[in-house]
Amino acid sequence: xxxxxxxxxxxxxxxxxxxxxxGFGLLALLLIIVAFAYNDTGSIAxxxxxYKISVTRVTKAIAFMVAILGLQVVAGFTGQLSLGQGxxxxxxxxxxxxxxxxxxxxxxxxxxxxxxxxxLLGLVFGIPAxxxxxxxxxxxxxxxxxxxxxxxxxxxxxxxxxxxAGKQIDxxxxxxxxxxxxxxxxxxxxxxxxxxxxxxGEGLSSKEEHRVWTFIVMTIIALACFKMVSNxxxxxxxxxxxxxxxxxxxxxxxxxxxxxxxxxSFGVASALGGVGGSIYVAELGIASEGDFTQLxxxxxxxxxxxxxxxxxxxxxxxxxxIAFVPDWASSTQSLPGxxxxxxxxxxxxxxxxxLLIVLTFVLPGGIISGVRQIKAKFVRVTPPxxxxxxxxxxxxxxxxxxxxxxxxxxxxxxxxxADDS
Amino acid sequence: xxDSSAPAANPTRSGERVLxxxxxxxxxxxxxxxxxxxxxxxxxxxxVILGANGAGKTTTLRAVSGMIARTGSVKLxxxxxxxxxxxxxxxxxxxxxxxxxxxxxxxxxxxxxxxGAYIRSDNEIDADIERWFDVYPVLRxxxxxxxxxxxxxxxxxxxxxxxxxxxxTLLLLDEPSLGLAPIIVAELFERFAEINKETGMxxxxxxxxxxxALGVADRGYVLESGAIFAEGxxxxxxxxxxxxxxxxxx
Amino acid sequence: xxxxxxxxxxxLSNGATYALIAMALVMIFKATTLxxxxxxxxxxxxxxxxxxxxxxxxxxMWVAVVVGMLISAVLAAGIERTLIRPFxxxxxxxxxxxxxxxxxxxxxxxxxVWRFDPRAFPELFPSGNALTYGTATLSWYTVGTLxxxxxxxxxxxxxxxxxxxxxxxxxxxxxxxxxxxxGIKVGPTLQFGWAIAAAVGTLGVCVFVASxxxxxxxxxxxxxxxxxxxxxxLGGLDSLGGAIVGGLAIGLVQSIVVPYSPIPNELxxxxxxxxxxxxxxxxxxxxxxxxxxxRV
Numbered sequence: 021x022x023x024x025x026x027x028x029x030x031x032x033x034x035x036x037x038x039x040x041x042x043g044f045g046l047l048a049l050l051l052i053i054v055a056f057a058y059n060d061t062g063s064i065a066x067x068x069x070x071y072k073i074s075v076t077r078v079t080k081a082i083a084f085m086v087a088i089l090g091l092q093v094v095a096g097f098t099g100q101l102s103l104g105q106g107x108x109x110x111x112x113x114x115x116x117x118x119x120x121x122x123x124x125x126x127x128x129x130x131x132x133x134x135x136x137x138x139x140l141l142g143l144v145f146g147i148p149a150x151x152x153x154x155x156x157x158x159x160x161x162x163x164x165x166x167x168x169x170x171x172x173x174x175x176x177x178x179x180x181x182x183x184x185a186g187k188q189i190d191x192x193x194x195x196x197x198x199x200x201x202x203x204x205x206x207x208x209x210x211x212x213x214x215x216x217x218x219x220x221g222e223g224l225s226s227k228e229e230h231r232v233w234t235f236i237v238m239t240i241i242a243l244a245c246f247k248m249v250s251n252x253x254x255x256x257x258x259x260x261x262x263x264x265x266x267x268x269x270x271x272x273x274x275x276x277x278x279x280x281x282x283x284x285s286f287g288v289a290s291a292l293g294g295v296g297g298s299i300y301v302a303e304l305g306i307a308s309e310g311d312f313t314q315l316x317x318x319x320x321x322x323x324x325x326x327x328x329x330x331x332x333x334x335x336x337x338x339x340x341x342i343a344f345v346p347d348w349a350s351s352t353q354s355l356p357g358x359x360x361x362x363x364x365x366x367x368x369x370x371x372x373x374x375l376l377i378v379l380t381f382v383l384p385g386g387i388i389s390g391v392r393q394i395k396a397k398f399v400r401v402t403p404p405x406x407x408x409x410x411x412x413x414x415x416x417x418x419x420x421x422x423x424x425x426x427x428x429x430x431x432x433x434x435x436x437x438a439d440d441s
Numbered sequence: 442x443x444d445s446s447a448p449a450a451n452p453t454r455s456g457e458r459v460l461x462x463x464x465x466x467x468x469x470x471x472x473x474x475x476x477x478x479x480x481x482x483x484x485x486x487x488x489v490i491l492g493a494n495g496a497g498k499t500t501t502l503r504a505v506s507g508m509i510a511r512t513g514s515v516k517l518x519x520x521x522x523x524x525x526x527x528x529x530x531x532x533x534x535x536x537x538x539x540x541x542x543x544x545x546x547x548x549x550x551x552x553x554x555x556x557g558a559y560i561r562s563d564n565e566i567d568a569d570i571e572r573w574f575d576v577y578p579v580l581r582x583x584x585x586x587x588x589x590x591x592x593x594x595x596x597x598x599x600x601x602x603x604x605x606x607x608x609x610t611l612l613l614l615d616e617p618s619l620g621l622a623p624i625i626v627a628e629l630f631e632r633f634a635e636i637n638k639e640t641g642m643x644x645x646x647x648x649x650x651x652x653x654a655l656g657v658a659d660r661g662y663v664l665e666s667g668a669i670f671a672e673g674x675x676x677x678x679x680x681x682x683x684x685x686x687x688x689x690x691x
Numbered sequence: 692x693x694x695x696x697x698x699x700x701x702x703l704s705n706g707a708t709y710a711l712i713a714m715a716l717v718m719i720f721k722a723t724t725l726x727x728x729x730x731x732x733x734x735x736x737x738x739x740x741x742x743x744x745x746x747x748x749x750x751x752m753w754v755a756v757v758v759g760m761l762i763s764a765v766l767a768a769g770i771e772r773t774l775i776r777p778f779x780x781x782x783x784x785x786x787x788x789x790x791x792x793x794x795x796x797x798x799x800x801x802x803x804v805w806r807f808d809p810r811a812f813p814e815l816f817p818s819g820n821a822l823t824y825g826t827a828t829l830s831w832y833t834v835g836t837l838x839x840x841x842x843x844x845x846x847x848x849x850x851x852x853x854x855x856x857x858x859x860x861x862x863x864x865x866x867x868x869x870x871x872x873x874g875i876k877v878g879p880t881l882q883f884g885w886a887i888a889a890a891v892g893t894l895g896v897c898v899f900v901a902s903x904x905x906x907x908x909x910x911x912x913x914x915x916x917x918x919x920x921x922x923x924x925l926g927g928l929d930s931l932g933g934a935i936v937g938g939l940a941i942g943l944v945q946s947i948v949v950p951y952s953p954i955p956n957e958l959x960x961x962x963x964x965x966x967x968x969x970x971x972x973x974x975x976x977x978x979x980x981x982x983x984x985x986r987v
Contacts, residue, residue, distance in 0.1 A: 101787055103728075155726065156971055157926075158787065160730075161922060163964035166917045206722050314913065318791055325788055367804035373796030377774060380785045380792070506872070531874035533876040543869035545862050547981065556862045559855070607873065 025400040032404045039399075051239055054078055055232050056208050071348050076303060078343075082238045083109075083300035084103055085339030086245050088294030088323045089332070093249060094157070096330040097261050097285035104161025105293045105320045107168045108138045111310030112294030114172065117187040117307040127191055127302050131241075134294040142290025146283045157286070165317035172309040186308030189301065195233035202229070238299050242339075245292060246332055252288070257281065315369075322372045326379060328386025338386050345371060365439050454485035459518055459611050459643045460505070467504035467511030469532040474500045476667040477513070485641040487633065489654040489675065492664035498647040499540050502615050505645075506530055506537045517611070532560050536609035539545065540616050546589025550580050553588045553599055557606030566606070573602040594625035601629075605636070614646045618653065626650065630657050655679045679686070693827035698946045706942020707836035707945035710894030711843065712912070712919035713934035714927065717887035721864040721929045722884045723753070725786050730892055731912030731919065735765030737893025738812070738900060738907055739805055745813055752813050756897050760890035767889030771882040780867070780881075801909040806864065809906035815897060836898050840935055844892060847931060856883050859929045864929070914960055918945070921967040927980020936978060951982055 029036040055075060087109050094102045114136060116130040145160055172181045181187055195201060205228075252258050261281045263270075301307045323338025346368030353363060383390050460482040468474040473545055474497045482488045493496050504511040507527045515523040517533055530537070536557075545553055556575060558566045574581035577598045583591060586598060597617060604612060614633075618626040634657040636642050648654035656673045663671040663684060671684055678684055710732055719727045722907065727733075741759030744750045750758065778785050779811045816835030820828040851857035862870040871877060899915070900907040922941045926933025944966065945959040976982045 063966060099784075101784070153723070156975070158726070159924065160968060160971060163917060163967045166914060167961050167964045170958070174958070277911070318795065321788070321791055329784075352854070361706065365806070366799040367803070368799075369795045370799035370803065373792045373794070373799060376792030376795065377789055380788050381777070384785060508868070527871040527875045528876050531872065537872045538871060539868060543866060543872065545865040545869055547865040548861055552861070554856065556858055556870075556875075557873055559859065559862075602875070640946070 025398050027399045029401045031401060056205050071351055075231050076325055079235045079238050079303040080300060081339045081343035082242045083296045083303065084323060084343050085335050086242050086299060087293045087296030087320055088338045089245060089249055089335040090289035091324045092330055092335050093285050094289040098282040100157045101321060102161040103158050104164035104317050106312050106317035107164040108290040108293030109297040110168050111306045112297030113301040114139055114181055114187060116298040117189050117301050120189045120191055121187055131298060134298050135291045138294030139287040139291040142287035143283055145287030165314045168312050169309040186306050192230050193234040193237055195229060201232055234303060246293060250295055250332060294433030311368050322376055326378055326386055331388050334386050334388045357435045454577035457484045460645060463514040463518040465504055465511060465609050467500060467509050469509065474667050475504060475655060478669055480662050482643055482645050484643055486659045487637050487644045487657055489658040489661040490647045490664055491661055496664040497667040498664055499615055502647050504615050506613060531607050534610035536601045536604035536612040538604045540619060542596045544588040544596050544599055546587060548588055549585050550588055550599060551584040553603050554606055557603035559560060560607055571604055578617045593621050597621060598627060608645060612642055612644045614644065615633050616647055616649060618648060618650045628651060633657055693825045696827035696965060700829050701945030702943035703939055704833040704836045705945055706939035707840050708899035709918045709941050710840055710921045710935045712892050713938045714924040714931055716919055716923045716935045717928060717931050718884050718888040722881055723780055725783060728790040728835025729797060730798040731769055731916035732794050733763060733889045734892030735909060735912040736801055736895040737889060738896035739801060741897050742812060742907055748942050752815055760893050763893040764886035764890040768886040769883045773884040776878050790885035798909055807908055809908040810921035812900040812907045832902055839898055844935060860884055907916060917960060918963050921963040924967055924970045925977055927977030929981055930979040933977055933979035
């Protein structure tokens with residue numbers, strides 16, 4: 021370890037608290053900027069290509085983030101992959117869509133229904149968890165993901181789901197009158213140099229207002245989900261499960277029923293998937309089976325791995341990656357040196373597939389581990405007194421609670437499922 | 442394994458060190474079990490490594506065989522093999538019968554023997570298989586049965602025969618008595634002695650059953666917590682009171 | 692009755708393809724307890740190679756198939772060597788992720804190179820019927836697919852029981868450590884398994900699309916994989932014979948279920964997944980698999 025990091029903090033000190041609040045403040049500022057910038061579909065032009073970004077796309081990414089968060093729970097607590105998060109995502113989307121379109125519910129009220137139903141479904145499919153170690157969940161969830169579009173189109177369900185045509189909802193998220201969206205937008209517009217990205221200074225149209233407000237609502241919900249998972253991970257049962265995850269004897273001796281907790285965590289993961297779907301359909305306005313194919317489930321895995329398996333920030337990165345990469349890849353119509361023919365077609369899939377493979381070799385802990393390694397060169401946080409840090413326990417597929425005092429610059433090891441030696 | 446027509450020969454021992462180990466260290470991940478072992482096995486000897494559970498006996502054998510990461514010098518007839526991987530060892534004439542027999546349960550008895558000769562490309566393989574069926578008729582009876590369906594003792598016979606199918610010059614045996622009934626174990630060790638006598642096969646045996654092991658061995662080492670606690674000729678070890686009390690349960 | 696016989700005939704010929712892909716899955720699973728989620732894409736890619744060889748290079752159909760199988764075997768061997776072998780076989784997570792990455796990448800490459808419009812695939816078997824009974828017909832196609840399974844099954848059996856590499860493969864599938872101890876090099880042996888699996892898979896896709904009712908396109912094996920996984924699970928994930936039985940069974944389930952839905956695909960996929968769930972729930976080792984697959 022060449023140089024000592026420039027910034028050192030000890031947990032619990034006022035200096036550390038300031039550092040943390042600074043971080044949160046920056047994050048909040050970033051969110052606000054995102055909310056108001058590119059409110060309408062903006063785009064970045066690079067090399068003759070037009071890359072679209074907008075608040076709506078970011079909201080979609082949020083939906084994905086919550087779904088991937090669910091995957092992180094499964095991976096972190098059970099050490100397994102679920103290949104069917106798309107199933108629960110789609111289920112949540114359709115439940116919300118049906119309740120809103122056919123029964124005039126408010127979107128907010130559909131959430132508890134979605135959570136309950138998806139949680140129970142998760143229990144049902146996860147109950148025989150670990151029948152075949154490692155493989156059961158992957159195979160069952162693979163089947164679920166594959167069959168979802170078919171279920172939607174089945175005659176007996178089609179009358180509720182709208183079948184292949186999809187289920188449209190006409191829902192507006194209207195902000196309470198005390199939220200000064202117009203004022204904030206105009207304030208941004210006045211900032212020299214970058215003001216032009218923030219609308220036209222004449223207030224927001226109601227459509228724009230709704231978009232921003234939707235984004236704000238979804239961000240709050242997503243933050244709540246992340247906080248919940250973070251608490252889960254830090255809780256006593258949470259830490260206990262992570263500690264004995266792969267050791268049945270340890271678990272039994274400590275009075276923990278691994279099967280129970282693993283099933284429950286799959287329930288939680290499924291519920292999160294459902295919430296993600298609800299967010300998605302709220303944003304998109306329509307639930308259509310073509311959006312919820314096997315491919316989506318695989319994309320969620322890609323997001324999780326690219327972001328960083330078993331980490332919370334990894335879910336955020338992953339959501340952004342899968343929301344934007346395929347889109348931008350198909351927007352890339354010309355790159356110097358590459359024949360056009362190669363840029364048409366599913367380049368997004370190709371990029372993600374290659375990314376997945378390359379990351380497994382080079383950065384198995386995902387992007388977040390790279391970020392942490394870089395960050396570790398500048399900042400170190402130490403616990404208040406010498407603690408017994410488990411040697412070499414940079415095992416990444418335990419859900420890290422992102423508390424920085426965990427394990428310094430690490431995460432260079434391959435995440436493992438059942439074998440964590 | 443000799444022809445019944447030729448008299449049982451006791452090939453002269455050359456005194457050469459077949460296996461010479463110095464400063465062997467190794468373990469599992471963060472846990473270093475072996476702490477610098479020095480031992481050797483000379484041509485034609487039966488050497489035994491004894492010790493309590495957890496002393497590191499199996500780890501030692503696995504280290505020699507290249508099944509775990511190790512440092513130190515391991516020489517086979519003067520050639521350094523400390524960087525060799527497990528599949529290469531057998532090509533150099535080392536056969537390892539792992540703990541628990543290590544039979545291939547889904548394969549037939551005959552296939553187990555055949556796979557023992559994997560590295561050979563001569564045409565005497567079938568003849569050797571027949572010979573082992575002669576030595577252990579019960580294997581011939583069960584030659585098409587799944588090896589996993591054999592009893593513990595039968596599997597041990599199979600494992601040893603399989604190891605010898607590669608015509609090794611050094612045989613490593615990891616706790617051959619484990620899980621076997623005393624009568625079978627006694628027969629087993631008699632057989633080891635016979636093989637050694639008839640062919641001069643050099644053997645390194647790791648055992649918990651010290652009494653029997655020292656009965657057939659030339660020399661022994663006693664391992665404790667990954668280091669060698671005592672060594673010497675077998676009859677001396679077996680008569681040493683301190684060792685008897687501490688390790689041999691006598 | 693005759694309608695039923697026709698359905699059985701259809702079911703068997705579909706089942707033959709599932710059986711072949713299932714055999715490919717089982718080959719790899721036996722040796723590594725890994726499910727190669729990209730197996731369907733390997734097979735589809737191989738199918739396109741065969742198509743190119745037959746239509747653009749003008750090779751006779753069966754020659755194209757054999758050459759295509761060889762090429763896909765070589766490609767798979769290369770993939771094993773570069774992407775799979777560097778990882779500890781006991782640790783499944785990176786390997787599963789790699790197979791998922793391969794799934795995406797290979798599917799995308801096929802889409803980029805060959806686009807997504809379905810292509811007609813030349814027939815492999817004589818057209819027409821071998822037998823007729825009233826309005827029931829047994830097409831040469833069905834006979835051909837079943838004959839293909841028989842030949843592949845026989846070939847694999849010979850390969851595994853009578854050759855040295857086959858023995859090594861069975862040994863590695865049974866006990867990895869002991870295999871190393873007798874001098875078997877695990878890497879190349881697994882590579883052999885991957886190569887054979889790819890070749891068998893390619894043949895499976897060829898047989899599937901060589902029907903006048905089907906065409907080759909990059910998405911052909913995306914749901915096909917699910918059928919194959921169900922078939923393999925039903926038969927027992929480590930049993931090659933089981934894969935055949937499972938494949939034919941799933942094919943029959945699919946064709947007998949068809950009449951009940953105007954959108955055949957939907958219900959038959961559902962049926963296959965239900966079979967998969969039931970197997971995993973009640974008898975995870977399938978019909979012929981070894982129970983050690985179950986958690987003790």
